[in-house]
Amino acid sequence: MAGATPDSASAETTYRSARVPLLLPTWLVIGVFLILPVALMAVYSFLTKEMRGGVIWEFSLAAYDQFFINRGLFGDEPPTLEWTYLTVFGRSILQAAIATVLCLLIGFPTAWFIATRPPETRGVWLFLITVPYWVNLLIRTVSLRFLIRENGPLNDALLGAGVISQPLALINTDFAVQLGLFYSYLPFMVLPIYAAVERYNFAWSEAAADLYASRWVTLREIVLPIVKPGIIAGCLLVFIPSLGAFLAPNLLGGAKNFMIGSLIEEQFKKSLGNWPFGAAVSMILMSLVLILLMLYARSAARQETR
Amino acid sequence: MTCAVDIRTVTKTYGTFTALHGVSLSIRDNEFFTLLGPSGCGKTTLLRMMAGFEDVTKGEILLFGQNIASLEPNHRPVNTVFQQYALFPHMSVIDNVGFGLKMKGWSKEKRRTRAGEMLEMVHLTDFADRLPAQLSGGQQQRVALARALAPQPKVLLLDEPLSALDLKLRQAMRMELKQLQEDTGITFIFVTHDQEEALTMSNRIAVMSAGHIQQIGSPQDIYESPLNRFVADFIGDTNLLQVEVAAISGDQAQVILPGGQRVACSTATTEKGTHHLSIRPERVTLVPIGSGLQAVVEQVIYLGTDLQVLVRLDGGTAMQVRIQNAARTEVPSPGTRVGLQLEEGAARLLAD
Numbered sequence: 001m002a003g004a005t006p007d008s009a010s011a012e013t014t015y016r017s018a019r020v021p022l023l024l025p026t027w028l029v030i031g032v033f034l035i036l037p038v039a040l041m042a043v044y045s046f047l048t049k050e051m052r053g054g055v056i057w058e059f060s061l062a063a064y065d066q067f068f069i070n071r072g073l074f075g076d077e078p079p080t081l082e083w084t085y086l087t088v089f090g091r092s093i094l095q096a097a098i099a100t101v102l103c104l105l106i107g108f109p110t111a112w113f114i115a116t117r118p119p120e121t122r123g124v125w126l127f128l129i130t131v132p133y134w135v136n137l138l139i140r141t142v143s144l145r146f147l148i149r150e151n152g153p154l155n156d157a158l159l160g161a162g163v164i165s166q167p168l169a170l171i172n173t174d175f176a177v178q179l180g181l182f183y184s185y186l187p188f189m190v191l192p193i194y195a196a197v198e199r200y201n202f203a204w205s206e207a208a209a210d211l212y213a214s215r216w217v218t219l220r221e222i223v224l225p226i227v228k229p230g231i232i233a234g235c236l237l238v239f240i241p242s243l244g245a246f247l248a249p250n251l252l253g254g255a256k257n258f259m260i261g262s263l264i265e266e267q268f269k270k271s272l273g274n275w276p277f278g279a280a281v282s283m284i285l286m287s288l289v290l291i292l293l294m295l296y297a298r299s300a301a302r303q304e305t306r
Numbered sequence: 307m308t309c310a311v312d313i314r315t316v317t318k319t320y321g322t323f324t325a326l327h328g329v330s331l332s333i334r335d336n337e338f339f340t341l342l343g344p345s346g347c348g349k350t351t352l353l354r355m356m357a358g359f360e361d362v363t364k365g366e367i368l369l370f371g372q373n374i375a376s377l378e379p380n381h382r383p384v385n386t387v388f389q390q391y392a393l394f395p396h397m398s399v400i401d402n403v404g405f406g407l408k409m410k411g412w413s414k415e416k417r418r419t420r421a422g423e424m425l426e427m428v429h430l431t432d433f434a435d436r437l438p439a440q441l442s443g444g445q446q447q448r449v450a451l452a453r454a455l456a457p458q459p460k461v462l463l464l465d466e467p468l469s470a471l472d473l474k475l476r477q478a479m480r481m482e483l484k485q486l487q488e489d490t491g492i493t494f495i496f497v498t499h500d501q502e503e504a505l506t507m508s509n510r511i512a513v514m515s516a517g518h519i520q521q522i523g524s525p526q527d528i529y530e531s532p533l534n535r536f537v538a539d540f541i542g543d544t545n546l547l548q549v550e551v552a553a554i555s556g557d558q559a560q561v562i563l564p565g566g567q568r569v570a571c572s573t574a575t576t577e578k579g580t581h582h583l584s585i586r587p588e589r590v591t592l593v594p595i596g597s598g599l600q601a602v603v604e605q606v607i608y609l610g611t612d613l614q615v616l617v618r619l620d621g622g623t624a625m626q627v628r629i630q631n632a633a634r635t636e637v638p639s640p641g642t643r644v645g646l647q648l649e650e651g652a653a654r655l656l657a658d
Contacts, residue, residue, distance in 0.1 A: 201390075201392065203388050203390060203392035204392055204394060204395075206357075206359055206379070206386075206392065207386070207388060207392040207393075207394070207453075208394075208405070209358070209359075209378070209379040209380045210357060210379055210380070210384075210385055210386045210454075211380075211385065211405050211406035211409055211453070211454075211457065212380045212381075212406055212409035212410055212457070213380055213405075213409050214380055217409065221405075222394060225396045226394075226395065226396055
């Protein structure tokens with residue numbers, strides 16, 4: 001690349017001096033609405049619970065102890081690993097992973113379809129993708145509940161068409177939760193992949209075919225590596241909120257399909273809650289997500305320097 | 307000589323639009339063949355049909371005698387240099403060059419060796435590990451060339467490969483391309499709208515317009531003996547004058563200019579009547595009044611190496627003449643009466 005000329009150097013200086021005032025609003029927003037609440041949660045997780053919700057300002061590891069260690073019902077047995085909450089985590093990760101894969105399987109072809117339409121009609125398709133977002137997530141999830149319940153329209157239609165003879169028990173299943181997550185987060189998969197595919201130059205595919213690559217090999221060696229950043233962004237945008245989701249598991253999954261989000265929500269709801277425990281679960285969830293992100297960043301960096 | 311590509315009455319339609327009207331064309335082995343024409347003439351469509359990116363609506367394309375209509379692009383022994391190069395952005399230069407070999411199942415060592423040789427050939431050995439985005443346009447162009455040549459195709463297709471380069475680089479690349487073609491002995495099929503490119507590099511040129519081939523011939527044929535108005539006008543500068551044919555015998559004719567002056571010329575038509583006469587401006591010399599065609603100088607435009615002299619023939623027809631801007635050239639001043647001497651090959655009667 002060309003070296004910095006005196007002109008661009010002075011432009012750099014101007015840019016630097018303007019940087020602080022330009023970034024100040026962003027810093028403020030991030031500070032007040034992200035760092036501060038997270039810090040508060042971190043502090044809460046190490047405090048003692050107040051019986052009717054809230055906290056007592058007294059250091060305690062009780063929340064983390066409750067999460068990881070089992071001392072029996074009355075707290076007098078030898079400590080063993082507590083599986084209750086880890087199981088909830090495991091199930092949540094599995095549910096979120098399945099939802100992510102579902103979103104990818106449907107979202108990638110959808111994004112591809114939109115990105116390969118003529119430019120003047122792409123806007124319409126993208127607009128249609130965002131239409132569900134005009135309705136509140138809660139209402140959409142409740143509607144889904146009505147749609148798939150035992151005597152809901154879906155079962156009625158399938159019964160009417162003679163596909164099934166007994167109504168399907170869809171509600172309160174893992175499937176219902178995955179459906180809810182898939183439906184809630186599909187656009188988060190479509191949009192970043194669309195952005196990546198839109199920048200994809202189809203002459204690359206032609207060049208690959210010209211150099212004896214079959215369609216499949218072209219997809220594997222050329223298309224996927226080039227649009228990979230979009231796919232990864234989409235997967236993260238679906239996986240992370242799915243992991244902490246509470247509406248879909250609460251409304252569609254019922255009691256036995258409990259996920260982390262519901263667990264956390266419960267701790268802050270009503271007077272029965274345990275704030276430090278809710279905060280601790282949040283911190284553990286956040287650490288998990290951060291670890292995943294760091295692993296991804298590391299593998300991405302390794303690939304750069306390959 | 308063997309025929310590398312044989313195009314037999316190929317037609318291409320898109321809905322109601324016909325891009326190619328029954329085009330026939332034979333390209334010889336080891337030939338540098340150029341498809342030349344303005345944008346929209348069908349030249350790129352024809353090239354893409356050879357590569358396999360477009361279906362043939364009617365007719366057939368033979369590659370060394372084999373009909374390739376049913377072959378997918380990845381099964382055709384031809385490679386393409388794309389207009390915007392289409393280098394794979396996520397692969398290093400050497401991986402780009404080796405991609406075709408990898409697809410052909412070459413081992414990693416053999417691939418690296420061949421790709422290295424290819425890079426040496428295009429003088430990019432030091433850039434093997436860069437990404438395409440880290441190269442200049444001219445370097446990317448050469449990578450694209452090396453990538454397409456690495457699998458040793460029988461035919462190399464080049465889709466306006468020089469159009470994205472600046473003038474100086476373009477001129478240098480012309481010589482390099484020509485040299486490369488002679489060294490490798492691979493048949494090059496080159497698409498361009500730039501007549502200078504076509505004239506300097508090609509063994510033969512097919513001039514195309516509106517989905518038809520207007521003329522096929524060597525650069526000299528095309529320039530010196532254009533068949534019709536389109537070719538005469540598209541290749542080089544020319545004066546097109548509407549004339550009346552007085553006499554035709556064989557390839558020679560006598561025509562009458564609008565002002566009544568007579569001119570002897572070669573002819574591309576055998577029909578009498580009204581036709582167009584092409585007079586190449588650089589094949590006309592200014593002589594003292596009394597001999598040649600009588601005219602008045604209207605304007606002299608300074609072009610550096612040349613002077614463009616705009617004249618009006620007696621009878622009212624405007625014409626341009628080019629004279630060299632040599633040290634001893636007498637620059638005619640506007641208003642002077644001059645004679646125009648047509649040199650051998652200056653004038654040609656055209657079919658329409």
